[in-house]
Amino acid sequence: MYKYDQYDQAIVDARVDEFRDQVRRRLAGQITEDQFKPLRLMNGLYLQLHAYMLRVAVPYGTLDGRQMRMLGHIARKYDRGYGHFTTRQNIQYNWIKLEDAPDILADLATVEMHAIQTSGNCIRNISSDQFAGAAADEIADPRPWAELLRQWSTFHPEFSYLPRKFKIAVIAAPEDRAAMRLHDIGIELVERDGVLGARIFVGGGMGRTPMIAPEIKDFVSADDLMSYLEACLRVYNRYGRRDNIYKARIKILIHELGADEYRRQVEEEFALVKALGIDPPAAELERITAFFAPPAFEAGASDAIDRSDPDFAVWLDQNVKPHKQPGYAIVNISLKPIGGIPGDASADQIDVMADLAERYSFDELRVTHAQNIVLPHVRKVDLYTLWQRLSDAKLADANLDLISDIIACPGLDYCSLANARSIPVAQKIATRFADLGRQRELGELKLKISGCINACGHHHAGHIGILGVDKKGTENYQLLLGGSGAEDASLGKITGPGFNEDGIVDAVERVTDKYLQVREEGERFLDTYRRVGFDPFKEAIYG
Amino acid sequence: MKILTGNDLPTGDVIWWTGSGWSRHVEDAADVGDQGDAILQAEDGARRVNGGYIIDATATPEGPRPAHIKDRIRALGPTVRPDLTLKPSDPNAGNWVI
Numbered sequence: 001m002y003k004y005d006q007y008d009q010a011i012v013d014a015r016v017d018e019f020r021d022q023v024r025r026r027l028a029g030q031i032t033e034d035q036f037k038p039l040r041l042m043n044g045l046y047l048q049l050h051a052y053m054l055r056v057a058v059p060y061g062t063l064d065g066r067q068m069r070m071l072g073h074i075a076r077k078y079d080r081g082y083g084h085f086t087t088r089q090n091i092q093y094n095w096i097k098l099e100d101a102p103d104i105l106a107d108l109a110t111v112e113m114h115a116i117q118t119s120g121n122c123i124r125n126i127s128s129d130q131f132a133g134a135a136a137d138e139i140a141d142p143r144p145w146a147e148l149l150r151q152w153s154t155f156h157p158e159f160s161y162l163p164r165k166f167k168i169a170v171i172a173a174p175e176d177r178a179a180m181r182l183h184d185i186g187i188e189l190v191e192r193d194g195v196l197g198a199r200i201f202v203g204g205g206m207g208r209t210p211m212i213a214p215e216i217k218d219f220v221s222a223d224d225l226m227s228y229l230e231a232c233l234r235v236y237n238r239y240g241r242r243d244n245i246y247k248a249r250i251k252i253l254i255h256e257l258g259a260d261e262y263r264r265q266v267e268e269e270f271a272l273v274k275a276l277g278i279d280p281p282a283a284e285l286e287r288i289t290a291f292f293a294p295p296a297f298e299a300g301a302s303d304a305i306d307r308s309d310p311d312f313a314v315w316l317d318q319n320v321k322p323h324k325q326p327g328y329a330i331v332n333i334s335l336k337p338i339g340g341i342p343g344d345a346s347a348d349q350i351d352v353m354a355d356l357a358e359r360y361s362f363d364e365l366r367v368t369h370a371q372n373i374v375l376p377h378v379r380k381v382d383l384y385t386l387w388q389r390l391s392d393a394k395l396a397d398a399n400l401d402l403i404s405d406i407i408a409c410p411g412l413d414y415c416s417l418a419n420a421r422s423i424p425v426a427q428k429i430a431t432r433f434a435d436l437g438r439q440r441e442l443g444e445l446k447l448k449i450s451g452c453i454n455a456c457g458h459h460h461a462g463h464i465g466i467l468g469v470d471k472k473g474t475e476n477y478q479l480l481l482g483g484s485g486a487e488d489a490s491l492g493k494i495t496g497p498g499f500n501e502d503g504i505v506d507a508v509e510r511v512t513d514k515y516l517q518v519r520e521e522g523e524r525f526l527d528t529y530r531r532v533g534f535d536p537f538k539e540a541i542y543g
Numbered sequence: 544m545k546i547l548t549g550n551d552l553p554t555g556d557v558i559w560w561t562g563s564g565w566s567r568h569v570e571d572a573a574d575v576g577d578q579g580d581a582i583l584q585a586e587d588g589a590r591r592v593n594g595g596y597i598i599d600a601t602a603t604p605e606g607p608r609p610a611h612i613k614d615r616i617r618a619l620g621p622t623v624r625p626d627l628t629l630k631p632s633d634p635n636a637g638n639w640v641i
Contacts, residue, residue, distance in 0.1 A: 027553055029590050047594060049617050051555035080627055095627075099553045341623055412613060413621040421616075423623045473611060 001064055001364065002147045002291040004112045011154065012109045015116060019043045020102035027099065042122075044115025045101055048416050052096040054104060055118040060128035060146035060170075061089030061367040063113075065358035068365055070111045072350035078104050083350065085335060085343040087407060087458055088167075089127050089367040090118060094414050116154065121162045123153035123233075127169045129177045130366040133292060134376040136324040140189050140196060142172040144289040145225070148280060151288075152226055159233055163240030164248035166233070167205070170198075179369055179485035181213045182206055182461055184250045185232060187225075196222040202232055202262070203254035204489075206455035211251040212489045214259040216266065224270075226279045231269035235262065294325070295362035295377055301327025305380050312387050314436065315398035320383065329380050331361070333373040333390060334397040334405060338434045339427050342408040343371030352393040360386050369458075369485075370407055370446075372400070402439040403447055403512070404430040407458050411451030411468060412475070418451035420468025420475035421501075425449055428505045433512075442512055445525045448483075461485035463526045464511060465492040466504060477504035481511065481537055482529050495538050507541050514540035544574040546607050547582060548614060549595030557617045558592060565591060568629065569618035570606030608639070615640045 004012070019039070026036040040046075044055040056071065063071075071091055075083045078100045079093040086092055096104065108114055117125050128146045129135065149168060153159065159166070169180045172189035180186035186201035197219045204213030220228045239257075241247040254262045280288075303326060307313040321330040333353060336342050345353070353373055357365045360382050361375035368374060378386060390396040399405045406429065409415065411422030426449055433439055448462030452469075459465035465480035476498040483492030499507050512525070514537055519528040529537065546569075547560035558565040560582060562573035575582055579597035586592045599610040609615050620628030622637045630636040 027590075033587075033593055047550060047555060049613070050557055050620060051550070094621075095555075097554045412616060413623050416613075418613075421622065423621075427623070475612065
């Protein structure tokens with residue numbers, strides 16, 4: 001894992017001191033809320049329904065046990081004993097006091113963490129593949145590049161006041177586990193003729209105008225990557241629609257310009273930028289890359305696993321994924337207990353996960369955009385003991401990628417932007433499909449719920465998506481089918497009139513019943529939907 | 544009726560205008576008639592409220608009930624965490640929201 005150098009630490013420490021003074025001045029009445037609001041947002045502090053909400057950055061979703069334990073400490077000392085892991089691989093606290101915020105940031109800084117770039121019209125926290133460094137299918141580790149992007153984007157003087165927020169994902173495997181093409185810029189590291197480079201996708205996103213990013217460049221050499229990205233941002237910064245917040249994202253610019261014209265302008269800008277020499281010298285890239293060297297895997301670790309405990313075997317099949325190192329596995333910890341709140345973890349559970357990472361996963365954890373946690377490097381011989389420890393902490397739900405592994409935004413229970421509650425709908429659906437055998441019979445089925453059109457719950461990218469809306473003062477839920485955030489990215493289609501809270505659960509069940517009727521051998525729900533089309537499902541839903 | 548709500552500046556707590564000050568409990572909220580803007584201006588200036596706004600509510604025997612579900616959730620707390628609402632011992636408190 002990357003470790004701060006003196007510059008990183010100095011930047012973060014200075015920001016804590018600066019914010020402490022800003023809070024002091026706000027509380028003393030020396031600055032107004034209008035003056036203070038952009039300052040607190042630059043430090044991840046929102047004002048939500050019940051209190052201030054602090055969003056803490058987890059760069060590319062990677063953290064160690066010490067950092068995870070700090071997240072538990074903050075939940076326990078400053079919040080109400082829990083945190084909420086988000087679809088941006090971050091964590092949010094819902095009950096923060098303004099007067100405590102500087103102390104929280106100071107505590108975070110002691111473990112090389114902060115809340116910078118978790119709000120505002122800047123380049124947000126970089127997201128990546130939660131299996132980075134462990135996945136058997138990756139062609140390189142994306143984390144050094146994500147870290148380089150973090151350093152490049154931190155307080156970038158040109159890009160701190162963009163037309164709108166800007167999200168970048170970097171992956172390095174053909175399987176897209178980071179919803180890469182639904183980002184403002186998606187980077188897929190690839191090799192061509194033995195040279196490392198990247199495919200560049202620009203202009204994806206969800207929100208009120210969902211778009212899948214078109215490919216803007218099929219190959220940029222790694223030596224040119226930062227210059228090319230700088231050029232992409234410069235064109236957006238110059239021509240993005242600052243006049244209209246609803247048209248200010250880069251996806252709208254590219255939609256209006258056309259991908260070809262945007263590409264032409266980027267190439268023109270790239271020719272200028274490349275001469276500036278902003279691509280890192282090889283020594284700096286090597287310095288960063290060295291932090292992500294593989295851990296000291298045990299040579300000859302056994303691949304044998306005793307599957308005699310049937311509950312363990314189910315968890316193994318559902319939540320444990322292949323590792324590139326023989327004798328090791330990737331463990332997914334579901335934060336989706338039946339009837340629970342997707343993405344929430346108590347301070348005690350956070351501590352347990354920190355302990356288990358230190359004991360069993362070379363002190364590494366990942367936060368996933370699906371609001372789960374990953375222990376990336378676990379010896380297979382340790383899996384059973386680890387599973388038992390997870391079970392004791394109620395963290396062993398064997399439902400990864402099943403219908404109860406629901407992404408849900410905080411919705412109207414917490415969020416001031418929301419129009420409808422998301423969490424109760426997630427709870428009711430998970431409870432309806434609580435039987436694990438039934439869930440596994442349905443197979444991979446990604447259900448995603450947003451409580452408003454801003455789509456923090458990724459409903460556009462759900463195999464089944466649900467969007468909560470306000471219909472004359474009451475909550476109403478629209479159903480979407482056919483979305484995907486993976487390498488086969490697609491946007492869901494609204495089925496028709498919406499439903500109330502109970503009606504949407506019934507509608508989901510009619511969809512899954514139809515799927516079971518018409519699916520063919522080996523098909524996932526999404527495969528069946530794409531084969532048979534929209535109409536059979538619409539008929540099943542509305543009769 | 545018209546009532547005022549906002550957040551307490553240092554803590555962020557949801558607060559309601561009582562006619563003479565601010566309370567954490569919506570049942571203490573007072574009808575402000577057409578005086579809402581003037582009250583908010585004075586209270587915001589004195590930093591006794593942050594982000595204050597006027598809402599419609601219905602007078603009930605138990606006190607004002609905000610017209611919109613968002614403000615009812617603000618008044619009670621998250622419906623999915625009854626233990627964190629203002630009425631953690633009342634299992635039916637969430638019904639008031641819906």
